[in-house]
Amino acid sequence: MTTSLSQQNSRIFTVSALNAEVRLLLENEMGIVWLVGELSNLSMPVSGHWYFTLKDSRAQVKCAMFKGHNRRVNFKPVAGNQVLVKARLSLYEPRGDYQLIVESMQPEGDGRLQQQFEVLKTQLAQEGLFAQSLKQPLPTNPQRVGIITSKSGAALQDILNVLERRDPGLPIVIYPTMVQGEGAAISIAQAIGNANVRNECDVLIVGRGGGALEDLWCFNEEIVARTIASSQIPIISAVGHEVDVTIADFVADMRAPTPSAAAELVSRDQSEQKQKIFHVKSRLQQAIRLYITEQQQTVLQQFRQLEQQHPQRRLMQQAQQVDELSGRLQQSIYKRSQQELRKLTQLSHQLTAASPAYTLPVQQSNMTALAQRLNDAMQQQLKQTQHRFSVAATTLDAVSPLAVLARGFSITTDAKGKPIVSAETLKTGDTIITRLQQGEVVSTVNQTRDAKAQ
Structure with a gap:
């Protein structure tokens, strides 16, 4: 553990x-x-x-x-x-x-009464007072009927009216009792006990008309329930309307939805008996017709099953299946051949498009076009180069020392060829070379003068 x-x-x-x-x-x-x-x-x-x-x-x-x-x-x-x-x-x-x-x-308020109702109902059910095995059967043809209810209530008149209409000769014994208020439960129990002591009736109707839960409460008392359960005479509980349910209904041998319905249960109605026989006869005839129809349907179903299992039918079904499969196979082969044919055509087109006989003229045409474009580009490049060269030559000629010399100017250098730009750099006896447009003049410096002195 x-x-x-x-x-x-x-x-x-x-x-x-x-x-x-x-x-x-x-x-x-x-x-x-x-x-x-x-x-x-x-x-x-x-x-x-x-x-x-x-x-x-x-x-x-x-x-x-x-x-x-x-x-x-x-x-x-x-x-x-x-x-x-x-x-x-x-x-x-x-x-x-x-x-x-x-x-x-x-x-x-109603709830507390209902709770008491549920508690007592559970208790009596556990004790077995509601067991079906304890229920007494109602007499088929009662010789005398006892009624336990208020002598001044509407329920009594309803019961008497139904009995007078359905079975006028049926003897009736009335056991008057209280059916509402304090002491009503004891009064009902005493009336039931008195009817059992006198033992003059074949069946008892115990009940009253409709009312509120408090009005019907005496039929939910334990003393009434136990008295009904111990009765030697079969009891029909007929309390209130059809929706009203009491403890007496559970304990009684039979429950009637209303007092009038209880009177119909114990009374003998000749027309009703005839109607019942007619209904039974009709139901029997209908059952026979239904049985014959069901048997015919069963035979027909079995015949259909046998027909479906017949070898010839199965052979026909299998032949049909073979034809269907053959058709599907031919259709599949045709679809497959069409697919392969489309693939072959596509490959043929691709092979033709890739053939040298087809691509060589195209390549030659492309090469000729490229050669022409190259030649045009070279000519254009040459023209551009010549133009740039001409512009450069013109620019160079404009700034060339020779062009300056042609305008009457000269260039003087020392013996080493270094241009002389200032007299201060010369000394007496230095050799200088003066270059003209045509030819050179070699001189010796005798005297220099400062430009400022001039």
Whole structure:
């Protein structure tokens, strides 16, 4: 046990796994709870589900009531109402919110009575008082019918009217009793006990007309339920309208939706018996026709199956499949040959386009064009070079010393050929050479004069 607990404690959960475990724990351990509180934050989205909060002065809890359950709520809930709810404890896994899944809702006053109703119903069911095996069959042709209800109520008149119309000769015994208010439950139980003691009726009708839950409450008392369960005479519970359900209905041997319906159950109606026989006959004829139709359909289906399994049919199907496969094969071969033909044509065009006989004239034409362009470019380049040379020669001639000499000027250098630009650089006896446009003059310096002295 220690190792198992240790292994369980060492388990690592994801958040979603933990929420799922907690939800199952809450739902399985707590079961159904009853809760009284004030409605708030009521939301009714288009989905049909209800979401709200139940609170008191110190705490609150979130609730959800799905449309399958809230359709049975017979009042319009409004924020601020005090209500009694029947719910299961749960957890909304995506957010980890603890919540109640509400199965029923009633105003607090009716709700408390309903809670008492559910508690007693559960208790008596567990004791087996509702078991079908304890139900007594109703007599087929009752000789005398007992009625346990108020002698001044409308229910008694309804029962008497139905019995008078359907079976006027049926004897009736009335056991008057209270059917509402304090002491009504004891009065009903005593009337049932009195009818059993006198043992003069084959069946008893116990009931009253419709009313509020409080008005019908005496039929939800434990003493009435146990008295009905112990009755030796079969009892039909006929309390209120069809929508009204009481503990007496569960314990009685038969429940009738109304007192009038209970009277119809115990009365004999000749026309109704004839109508039942007619209906049974019609149903029997219809069943025979249906059986014959079903058998014909079965034979037809089996014949079709046999026909489908016939060797000749199978051979025909297989021959058709062979023809279909043959056609598909021919179509596939044709498509493949067309594809190969297109590829061959494309390769032929590519080969023709790449053939020297096709490309050589094009290349020769391109070479001739390139040669012409080269020759034109060389001529253009030569003309541009000649023009630049002519411009340069003109510019050079304009600045040439020879051109200066031609205008009557001369150039004087020393014996080494260095131009003399100042008399201060000369001394008496130096040899100078004066170059003219034509020829040279060699001189010896006898005297120099400063340009400033002049």
